[in-house]
Amino acid sequence: MNQNDSNYLISLNIADFIIQIKSDIEFTPEPGYELFLTNEKETTDFVVNCKADIPADIFAGQKPVFEAENEQQKFYDIYRYKAGLGFVIYNQQQKNTIQQIALLDKEFRNWTIYASDIAEFNPLRYPMGPIIMHYMTIKTNSVMMHASCAFDGQRARMFSGFSGVGKSTMSRIWAEAGSTIINDDRLIIRELENKFFVYNTPMYYKDIPKKAPLNAIYLIHHSPENKIQKLKGAIAATRTMAFCIQNNYDRSFVAERIGFFARLAAAVDIYDLGFVPNASVIEFVKAHE
Numbered sequence: 001m002n003q004n005d006s007n008y009l010i011s012l013n014i015a016d017f018i019i020q021i022k023s024d025i026e027f028t029p030e031p032g033y034e035l036f037l038t039n040e041k042e043t044t045d046f047v048v049n050c051k052a053d054i055p056a057d058i059f060a061g062q063k064p065v066f067e068a069e070n071e072q073q074k075f076y077d078i079y080r081y082k083a084g085l086g087f088v089i090y091n092q093q094q095k096n097t098i099q100q101i102a103l104l105d106k107e108f109r110n111w112t113i114y115a116s117d118i119a120e121f122n123p124l125r126y127p128m129g130p131i132i133m134h135y136m137t138i139k140t141n142s143v144m145m146h147a148s149c150a151f152d153g154q155r156a157r158m159f160s161g162f163s164g165v166g167k168s169t170m171s172r173i174w175a176e177a178g179s180t181i182i183n184d185d186r187l188i189i190r191e192l193e194n195k196f197f198v199y200n201t202p203m204y205y206k207d208i209p210k211k212a213p214l215n216a217i218y219l220i221h222h223s224p225e226n227k228i229q230k231l232k233g234a235i236a237a238t239r240t241m242a243f244c245i246q247n248n249y250d251r252s253f254v255a256e257r258i259g260f261f262a263r264l265a266a267a268v269d270i271y272d273l274g275f276v277p278n279a280s281v282i283e284f285v286k287a288h289e
Contacts, residue, residue, distance in 0.1 A: 013038040013209060015188040015199035017136055023050040025121045032202040033124065036209055046136050048111040050123035054101045055114060059086055066249040068127075075127050078247065084108075085135075089128050100128050108139050126204075133188070133201055134245050138253060141191040143260055144245040149182035149198050149212070150174035156182065156198055156212035157285070158189075159273075160243040161220045169277045170220060177282050182210045186245075189214060191260065196268055216269045216289065219243075223274025226284040231272055236265040239272075 008023040012033060018040050027050075029037070064077035073095055079086040083106035091099040100123060101114045111132060113123040124132070134144050147160035148167040152174070159170040171184040183200035190197050196214040200207060219231075219239055231239060241261040248254055269289070275281040 011038050011040055011044070012036045012202075013040060014133060014136075014201060015142065015190055016211070017045045017140070018043050019046045019048060019132070019136070020044045021048045021050060021124075023121075023123065024052050025050075025118070027121045027123065029124060030122065030126075030129070030202075030204070031206050032204050033129070035206055036202050045140075046109055046111070046132070048113060048123070048132065050113045050115065052118055052121065053114060054098060054116050058101060059088065064088075066247050068247075076131065078249070082106075087131065089131070092126060099125060102128065102131070104135060108135055129202065130186070130245075134247075137188060138256065141260065143189050143257065144201070145187045145189060146185065146243050146245060147187050147217075148184040149187055149214075150179040151182055151210075151212040152177075152179040155215040155289075158187065158198060158214060158217045159220050160217065160240065162243075165221050166275065166277060167220070170218075170275070170281070173277070173279055173281060177279060180210065180212075182212055183207070189264070191263065194267070196264060214268055216271065217264075218271050218273040218285070220273045220275060223276065225274070226276055226281055227274045228284070228288045229272045231265075231270045233265065234262075236270040237261040240265065240270055 008026045010021050012019045014036055059079045062079050064079050066078040068075040074090045076090060077088040081103055085104045087102040088098055089100040089102060091097040099116060103112045115121055115123045137144050145160060147158050148171040149156055149158045150171060159167050161167065168184050171181045175181050182198055186201050188199045188201055198212055198214045200210045217240055241257055244257065246257060
């Protein structure tokens, strides 16, 4: 394909959102995206235009409104850009090297991504892909969560908490008992016609798209014995909101999230769950629902 054709086109279905990706250069999505590819052409919720060559000094003289980084490396910076947002995405293998520049319009529907590596062109390379997924939730009555979720064919139970509290352990326990694991790290919850549904998202490994009606949320931690407490109202909403993926530099984002979790807490049972990491927690949870 000629680099100037600009007609390479694929579509992804993530959480029942259709994302159309147009590119100057043909590219192969990372393996985790492959089973989310769709032939859906009639409906498009988001458009991502991918281009080669990063423009120089596009945010010159501006200060970022948000910086995602830790002591080891930078992940991305966010800028105000025209009526929308601009992103500087950093390569996670080459410290302080810019991997992509991305622009998002004010409706949060249309992206333009400039990628630097022509030889291995992949505009969705981490962390760009998850950033797109996060920002598609902000104005669509949905959120992205750090959580795992198990569906036993009747009830979908989400397990959330800080790193190390046992989300993957809980997934393994329920999987060994025959449940389907929707995902064990990053989920999207959508509110559709006053009901809440949970979806998996593309990860570093291949998995088919999954969806289930959300019945209960458990905020988990290890404990010498299984113990449970039902949470209600503002406590249930705010404690669950603590584990959603968010960039809180804009008051309107925070207000939208508060409203979403208030509705979620009114519709879905939310519990504090201390658990022993073995199969006993399954019958314990079912007995107390």
